[in-house]
Amino acid sequence: MSGVTMNKVIKKYGDVQVIHGIDLEIEDGEFCVFVGPSGCGKSTLLRMVAGLEETTGGSMSIGTRDVTHMDPAQRGVAMVFQTYALYPHMTVKENMGFGLKMNNHPKKEIEEKVAEASRILKLDDYLSRKPAALSGGQRQRVSIGRAIVRGPEVFLFDEPLSNLDAELRVEMRVEIARLHKEIGATMIYVTHDQVEAMTLADKIVVLRLGHIEQVGAPMDLYRDPDNKFVAGFIGSPAMNFIKGTAGDGAVEVPGLGQTIEIGIAPAYKGKSVDVGLRPEHLAIDPAGGDLRVDLVESLGGVSYAYLESPAGDRIVVEERGDDRVSEGQMVGLTFETQRVYLFDAETEMRIRT
Amino acid sequence: METAGQKPLVVWALNISVVVLVLLWIFPTLGLFVSSFRTGEQITASGWWSSMFPAEQTVQLRAADPDDNRIETSAGVFIVEGNIFEGGDTLTIDAWATSSRDLGAFAAGETADLGDGETLTLEADGSYVWQGDEDQLSGRGQRIFVDATVPPEFTTNNYGFVLFDEGNSEGMAKAFFNTLTVVIPATIIPILIAAFAAYALAWMDFPGRALLIAAVVGLLVVPLQLALIPLLSLHNAIGIGKGYLGVWLAHTGFGLPLAIYLLRNYMVGLPRDIIENARVDGATEFQIFTKIILPLSFPALASFAIFQFLWTWNDLLVALVFLIDSSGQTTVMTKQIVELLGTRGGDWEILATSAFVSIAVPLAVFFMMQRYLVRGLLAGSVK
Numbered sequence: 001m002s003g004v005t006m007n008k009v010i011k012k013y014g015d016v017q018v019i020h021g022i023d024l025e026i027e028d029g030e031f032c033v034f035v036g037p038s039g040c041g042k043s044t045l046l047r048m049v050a051g052l053e054e055t056t057g058g059s060m061s062i063g064t065r066d067v068t069h070m071d072p073a074q075r076g077v078a079m080v081f082q083t084y085a086l087y088p089h090m091t092v093k094e095n096m097g098f099g100l101k102m103n104n105h106p107k108k109e110i111e112e113k114v115a116e117a118s119r120i121l122k123l124d125d126y127l128s129r130k131p132a133a134l135s136g137g138q139r140q141r142v143s144i145g146r147a148i149v150r151g152p153e154v155f156l157f158d159e160p161l162s163n164l165d166a167e168l169r170v171e172m173r174v175e176i177a178r179l180h181k182e183i184g185a186t187m188i189y190v191t192h193d194q195v196e197a198m199t200l201a202d203k204i205v206v207l208r209l210g211h212i213e214q215v216g217a218p219m220d221l222y223r224d225p226d227n228k229f230v231a232g233f234i235g236s237p238a239m240n241f242i243k244g245t246a247g248d249g250a251v252e253v254p255g256l257g258q259t260i261e262i263g264i265a266p267a268y269k270g271k272s273v274d275v276g277l278r279p280e281h282l283a284i285d286p287a288g289g290d291l292r293v294d295l296v297e298s299l300g301g302v303s304y305a306y307l308e309s310p311a312g313d314r315i316v317v318e319e320r321g322d323d324r325v326s327e328g329q330m331v332g333l334t335f336e337t338q339r340v341y342l343f344d345a346e347t348e349m350r351i352r353t
Numbered sequence: 354m355e356t357a358g359q360k361p362l363v364v365w366a367l368n369i370s371v372v373v374l375v376l377l378w379i380f381p382t383l384g385l386f387v388s389s390f391r392t393g394e395q396i397t398a399s400g401w402w403s404s405m406f407p408a409e410q411t412v413q414l415r416a417a418d419p420d421d422n423r424i425e426t427s428a429g430v431f432i433v434e435g436n437i438f439e440g441g442d443t444l445t446i447d448a449w450a451t452s453s454r455d456l457g458a459f460a461a462g463e464t465a466d467l468g469d470g471e472t473l474t475l476e477a478d479g480s481y482v483w484q485g486d487e488d489q490l491s492g493r494g495q496r497i498f499v500d501a502t503v504p505p506e507f508t509t510n511n512y513g514f515v516l517f518d519e520g521n522s523e524g525m526a527k528a529f530f531n532t533l534t535v536v537i538p539a540t541i542i543p544i545l546i547a548a549f550a551a552y553a554l555a556w557m558d559f560p561g562r563a564l565l566i567a568a569v570v571g572l573l574v575v576p577l578q579l580a581l582i583p584l585l586s587l588h589n590a591i592g593i594g595k596g597y598l599g600v601w602l603a604h605t606g607f608g609l610p611l612a613i614y615l616l617r618n619y620m621v622g623l624p625r626d627i628i629e630n631a632r633v634d635g636a637t638e639f640q641i642f643t644k645i646i647l648p649l650s651f652p653a654l655a656s657f658a659i660f661q662f663l664w665t666w667n668d669l670l671v672a673l674v675f676l677i678d679s680s681g682q683t684t685v686m687t688k689q690i691v692e693l694l695g696t697r698g699g700d701w702e703i704l705a706t707s708a709f710v711s712i713a714v715p716l717a718v719f720f721m722m723q724r725y726l727v728r729g730l731l732a733g734s735v736k
Contacts, residue, residue, distance in 0.1 A: 052629050073635035085626035089648045098644075099634035150634070 002063025002153050003028040003186055004049060010057035011044055011210075018044055020210040021058065026188065026203070028063075031180050033197040034190045035233065036207035042190045043158055045207070049188060050079050050156050062153055073103075075154075078147035082159040084139045086131040092118075092142050093127040099150040110149075117148040120182065121175075137168040144176070148183065157189040161196065173199060194234055198222070206230050228274060228348040231341055237279050237304060240315045243345070244275045251275060251342065255313035257290055262337055263353045268344075273351060276341035279304065279318040282333050284325055289332020291315065293325050307331065382712070388705035390507040396701045410503045411456055412444065416473075416483050416494035423490045431490045437497055438479040444501035449475050457500050473497070511706040523696065523703075525710045528689040532666060532711075534597060535676065535685060539604035539665045540658055546605070547612030548654065552642050554613065555620040556628060566617070572610035580606075581674050588675065596683070600676040607671065608661050619653035620646060655725035663715050686711040 004026040011019035019041050026032045034042035047053040049060065051072035059068045067075045078099070086095050096117060097110040118124050121141045131139055140160055147155055157176070161169045177200055180187055191197055197204050198218045206213040206221065206229070214226045218234075225231035231239050244253040244260075246268040252259045253275050260275070284305070291307040294314075303324050307315045317333065325331055342351040387401040395404060414437045423431040438444065448457035451465050451473060459465050461477035471485035473495060483495055516526050553559070554566050584603060593599045623646065631641045647654075665671075669687040676683050684692075690707055697703050 050633055052632065072629075072633040077633065079630060079633045081626040081630060083624060083626045085624065085630040087627060087631075087645060098631070098636075102631075102634055102636045102640055102644075146630075146634075 003030065004032075004154055004188065005061045006058065007060070008058035009045070009048065009055060009060055011041070011048060011053060012056040018210050019048070019056075022210075022212055024205060024212065024215065026186060029184050029186055031187045031189065031200055031202045032205060033201035033203070034188065034205050034207055035192065035194055035197040036213075037233075038192065039209075040207040041210040042192075042207050046079075046156055046158055046188060046190045049075075049154070050077055051075050052079075076152050077154045077156055078150045078152035079156040079158065080140070080143050080147050080160045082162050084131070084143040084163075086139055086142055086146075088131050091128050091130055092123060092134070092145075095131065095142055096146045096149045099146065113149045113151070114145075117145040120148065120179070121145045136164050137172060140164065140172060141175070144179065148179075153186065155185055155187040157187065159191055160189075161191070161193075169196075176200060194236060198234070204234075206233060225341070226350055228276070228343040228350075231276050231343070231350070235278055237316050237318075239276045239278050239341070240282070240313075241274045241276055241343075242309075242313045242315065243311075244273050246271050246273050246342075251340075255309040255311045255315075256333060257309075260337060260340055262340060262342070264342060264351060265353075268351065272345040274343040274345050274348075276343060277315075277335055277339065279316040281339040282315070282317045282335050284317060284319065285332030285334045286323075287332060288330055291331050291333065293327050293329045293331060296325065296327055298324070305331075307333075382716070385705050385709050385712070388701065389511055389709045390509065391702060392508055392510070393700055393702045395506070396705075404505055404507075407502050407504050409447070410501060412499050412501055412503075413453075414438075414441075414497050414499055416481060416497060418494050419483070419490040419492070429486050431485060431487060433481075433483040433490060433494075435481060436479045437475070437481055437499070443479060444499060444503065446475070446477055446479070446499055446501055448500040450498045450500075451495060453496075453498060456498055467495075475499075511702050512710075515703060515706045515710060523689070523693060525686060525689060525707050528684050528686040529710065531683055532685045532687075535600050535604070535672060536662060536665045538597075538601045539608070540661045542601060543605045543608040543612050543661060544654060544658055547609055547616050547657070548647065548650070549642070550609075550613045551616035551620050551650075552646055554617045556641075556646075557638065569610050569613050569617075573614060575610075577607050577671070581670075585674055595676060595678045597676065600672060603671050603675045604661075604665050604668070608665075612657050612661070615657050616650060616653050619650055623649055652725050655722060659718060659722050659725065662718055666711075666715055 004024075006022050006024040009019060009022045009024075010017065022045065034045060036042050044053060048055050049062075051067070051070060055068050059066060061067060062075060062077070087098065090098065093114055096114045100110045100113065114127075118127060121144060123138070123141055123145055126134060126138060126142075131142065134142065140163075143160070160176070161172050164172060173196055176189075180200075189196075189200060201218050203215060204218055204221055205215050208229055213233075214221060214230045216224075221230060221234045225234065228241065232241070242253055242255040244251045244255075246264050247259070248266070248269060249263060250259050250261050251264060251273060264273075291309050293305055294308050295306040297304045297306075301320065303319045305317045305319055305325050307317060309315065315333070319325070342353065343349065344351055384401045387404060388396055391401065391404055399408070416437065417433055417435045419431070419433050422433050422435065424434075425431050446461045448460055450456050450458040451467060452458075459475070461475060464472050464474040466472055467485070467489070469485075469489065471483075471489040473481060473483045475481045475497065481497070483490065514521055515524055516529075518524060554562060554569070584606070585599075588594060588599045588602075593602070627645060627649075628641060631645050636644065667687065669685075669691070672685045672688060676685065677688055686707075690704070690711060693704055693707055
């Protein structure tokens with residue numbers, strides 16, 4: 001088993017460049033998640049690791065082997081597709097054994113490996129069925145089983161849970177996490193769902209428009225985002241951004257009707273900044289204020305209140321406890337100053353204080 | 354209200370047209386089938402539809418020869434006894450007569466007065482008593498016209514004659530096997546070539562692929578007649594001449610554009626992920642083709658096979674141009690039927706039987722494979 005190293009990897013379709021020089025180190029046995037909005041290049045990058053897309057520039061290696069221009073079959077990777085990509089005319093058993101059969105492994109070895117994989121994924125009862133006779137969750141398990149059987153150095157998952165319903169998605173997410181613990185192989189996982197990214201990853205790679213925005217452990221990205229994009233992408237519901245102006249050791253925020261005392265560098269004085277506040281770090285000020293409650297979503301344990309300021313800023317607040325606001329009410333907000341994130345409005349980079 | 358009223362109307366129109374089409378198709382086929390089991394006389398006497406039911410018919414029979422069979426019961430009184438159905442089929446007698454001018458004059462069991470004391474009694478079971486004096490019971494046996502209900506009668510003699518009669522130089526047996534010899538390779542060869550071509554055009558990247566696809570689509574609209582003479586002179590020039598090889602090549606060539614087009618459209622619709630997964634699994638292009646693409650394309654392959662089979666089976670033109678020579682040893686069934694129309698134009702039973710022999714195999718193929726026909730067609734063209 002081995003890690004994956006990318007060195008200034010580039011992908012172009014004709015004149016259109018979609019991946020702009022990615023440098024990335026994925027450790028042996030690490031669970032690495034690529035996240036980003038649609039069209040950010042995360043699937044393309046994964047397919048380049050798989051060898052299904054030609055790498056236009058730069059180099060890529062798995063372990064110590066340079067795989068930049070290698071055929072998919074020789075890279076020692078196995079891929080799990082969003083659409084499962086099971087062979088519809090073969091039984092579950094034949095599906096799982098196909099890769100080994102193509103590489104001329106002896107029958108007995110194939111039997112053993114299929115049996116082992118089906119034990120791990122609890123597929124024993126379905127081995128003689130065709131994919132059409134399986135549910136969505138079972139199909140995805142078969143697809144994962146097919147990857148396990150091949151014993152690859154790197155597992156690649158391309159949005160594997162997107163076609164499942166919400167309940168199954170949670171179940172399979174736990175199963176994939178368990179699988180990673182049990183097998184310990186390097187896994188690269190592509191998703192646009194930041195909940196999957198947060199729960200599964202050892203390392204998250206946030207991509208936008210073919211660039212890496214930030215790489216780090218899930219909680220590091222949550223607590224310490226490098227820029228406005230990562231701050232807004234990680235966390236649910238997303239961080240609130242309110243316009244403000246830097247002053248002397250303080251930021252004036254007209255949307256909140258407050259001036260936040262914060263140690264901002266004097267160099268920013270007079271510049272406009274974006275103030276980031278996570279919904280879970282905000283609390284309703286019972287004394288009232290000039291924010292109007294537009295809408296309240298109650299999920300039981302928590303409620304999300306959508307507030308609108310006189311200046312038109314929209315702010316989401318997470319509420320717990322028994323005393324919750326109702327629509328139309330006028331309220332104020334309180335928060336702890338150390339929970340405030342500041343971003344340069346122009347470059348969108350984090351201003352650390 | 355209007356929209357609610359319109360939909361049933363459309364449905365009705367659809368149902369009615371389906372019924373009309375089915376009837377249009379079924380009646381001639383059934384007629385041909387029934388006629389092939391009737392004798393020439395039956396075909397000229399009545400339509401095939403009436404042959405299915407018992408028919409009222411007048412049968413002329415004759416009493417036994419009086420000179421040999423008469424018995425003198427008392428002086429000058431002779432009788433002839435017997436059964437008129439002896440040596441033939443027993444019929445149900447509805448009525449009978451002794452003269453053709455007065456058919457159905459008597460019921461069974463009645464006695465007919467033939468004048469001057471001569472009488473004839475006919476019972477329901479066919480036994481009769483004919484009584485008269487010496488002069489009256491002489492010469493030929495008395496004619497009896499029986500009105501009877503005849504059950505449907507069919508014969509397989511036509512098939513025996515058309516297929517198995519060694520002495521029949523216009524039989525279909527040889528032509529049948531000649532047709533098979535043309536059709537089977539002419540179906541398999543284009544499918545083999547087209548499957549490879551379709552896979553390459555659908556899933557392999559090479560320069561000029563789009564142009565090749567456009568060329569195939571262009572060839573779809575080239576009429577076959579255009580190529581007959583140049584192709585035949587080519588065959589003659591390279592020494593193939595007229596024969597099975599020539600007709601196989603011709604059918605292959607004429608069938609390929611549609612075959613490639615249908616199969617390519619079907620294969621392109623197969624999920625990309627499956628093929629990519631096979632590639633990651635380490636399958637070579639050839640393994641992907643044989644283990645994944647071919648099994649998954651079976652409906653399309655089957656539907657094209659049915660098409661190619663049907664129109665090479667029914668083909669006359671290509672066979673005439675590329676196969677049939679003056680020796681007559683390579684006559685196919687369509688050609689044989691054309692010949693029969695000339696030489697046996699009046700013998701409808703032979704024509705009907707020969708025609709049915711030639712449509713029997715396409716019918717069987719169609720009914721066995723029709724689900725693939727529909728599935729392959731839809732998948733190939735709509736997707």
